[in-house]
Amino acid sequence: MADRELTFEVFRFNPQKPEIQPYLQTYKLNETTGMTIFIALNRIREEQDPSLMFDFVCRAAICGSCAMIINGRPRLACKTLTNTLPNKIKLFPLPVFKLIGDLSVDTGTWFRHMSLKTESWVHTSKTFDPKAQEERMDNETANKIYEAERCIECGCCIAGCATANIRDEFLGAAGINRVARFMLDPRDERTPAEYFEVVGSEEGAFGCMGLMACDDNCPMELPLQMQLAFVRRKIAAIGLGYKPKKGIKLA
Amino acid sequence: MLLQKTLTKSNKTDLYLDLAELTSGLLLVGFLWTHMLFVATILISQDMFNSLSEFLDKYYLSYVGIPFIVVVALFHFVIAGRRIPTRMQEQRIVWQHAKMLHHTDTWTWVFQTITGMAILVLAGIHVWMVTTGWPIRAVNSAHRMESFWWFYLVLLIVGEYHAGFGIYRQFVKWGWFPRKPIGYVTKAITAIILVLGLAAMFVFVQLGGAL
Incomplete structure (x- = not known):
């Protein structure tokens, strides 16, 4: 050999x-x-x-x-x-x-755009106190968040995705996995409606066609199918009970 | 942000489309599998086949069911068809991508879109043939099968293929069950239905020859 x-x-x-x-x-x-x-x-x-x-x-x-x-x-x-x-x-x-x-x-530009679009930061109304002790989190939640955080942003899931190859705006598995991470995080105070605004479209949760090339090619072996499905179910449930404001019409 | 996009933005359209694709798809898979089980009653006896058909006629189930399924199928074609890459460049990207990736589920999806379009045409012909040769009785079906067995062989294969992988993909997307086992289950059901369909076809062709 x-x-x-x-x-x-x-x-x-x-x-x-x-x-x-x-x-x-x-x-x-x-x-x-x-x-x-x-x-x-x-x-x-x-x-x-x-x-x-x-x-x-x-x-x-x-x-x-x-x-x-x-x-x-x-x-x-x-x-x-x-x-x-x-x-x-x-x-x-x-x-x-x-x-x-x-x-x-250049994967950086793509991932930065994705981070901004999914608002990848903990949305909180609390003011940070550097002297206070860090809030505790139970081990199960921490592990679930960590599972999604293991993503190294290599872009393999995006490159393997047929949808991402033809639809520029699609967030792909990396983006939807990122949203899953914040949905699991109890420190994030975003309302269900706010999450729906972020991924409740074909650019997000409903754009996936289920080809699972992301799941099969992730070098970190992230459970991407389950993350995508989790966000899809969650966002669908939010969407069904959510009343958006009426917009204005051109004519 | 652009004016036309801002004003036409609908928060829930994509969700409803996704749910419509799911529901119409599940309805059609349910219909197809039931349909094939009904057809397979010919394996038991001609009387069994005829009395089932008469029963469906008597309670107007055929008269309601057939138009309903035609509408659902057309609806499903439009809704699920929104995912088909329709521009030439998109087509080239998808084919190149599938050839490069050597990935089973990507290839099965490519063939799913092709079989979907094939079903639109073939099932249309099938419904036309059946409704113009009404009622459905073993003798009528046997004549039809004897003349057009090659047509039905193609329709059976593309129909079962599309239904089997379609339901698998929905389960994968919604994640109600783990992916591997659900793949085995849908493949097993598809294989059983295919065998039943082929056996029924064989019986019909024999019957048509004997008449």
Whole structure:
């Protein structure tokens, strides 16, 4: 196994140089023990092609920077061992996110937009007292919140989602999971109607078509199906008992 | 914010559409499975099949049921069809995405939209054939099956496929049960209905040949 020669086919395109059409470039590399895609890409950049663009920070599945399409599936480069893959490995950047160049995409802008849209902060009327003891939370609630908080914002669920690929405004599993996290949080004082305003549309809870590529491709193995369904049921129940104010008409 | 979007914003439309898709879908799956069980009474005997059909006629259940299901089916096509990527570029994105991802549930959804459109046409023809050859009796059905068994074979497969994966997807979306077991259950039911349907078809074709 350790003396395989791997062939990498890597998507190359620099939006700064649109005159050069996107193409696939081939690199060859001898596999080493415990090699990940992250290690392989670094060796390619160091030994063969310093112009190759890709992202990484932590190399330990914490930062979520190195997500890319590896043989068709959105995965983390640092968490994907080459010995689980065939000799030919095809690498593409994640779709949906803004392409910076080659394998590098800007997930930050997307996630910031999502955070603002879902208002990802604890809405509270209480004034913070730095000297007071922190409010207690029961262990079960804390664990439930933590389960949703484990999201590393790598973008694999968004890239794998057919809806997100064709509907720009769709919040996707990452966004809906984020809403679930705040709905569980007893410190968040938002009313049901306020939550409905945030995700009670096809941009949120009702946009999901149930293809579950998010659930099947999440590198952190978050229970995304259950989070999406939880928000859908909750938001539907709120919506059925909720009276929005009447708007004005143009004609 | 844009004026036209601000003024047409409706808070609850998307919720109602989603619920309408769910309800009409469940109704149609319920109907289809019942329909196939009724058809399968031919496996017991011709008399059984005929008396069930006469019973449905006698209490006007067919006369109410058929138009009702036609309306629900058309309604479901419009509501669930809102999710179909209709622009050429969206189509290209979805096909490319499905080919890239090698993901079963994404492919089954692609075929669900295709079978949905196929059902609209095929079931329309089926309803036309049945209502113009009224009443439903074993002999009439046998003649129809003998001539058009290939048509019914296609309709059976696309119908059961769409219903089986449709109900699975709704369960997945609403999360009433865990995903894996519900997949097995819906697949098992679909397989049983398919077998019953094929067996009934075989009996009808035999019967048509003997007449």
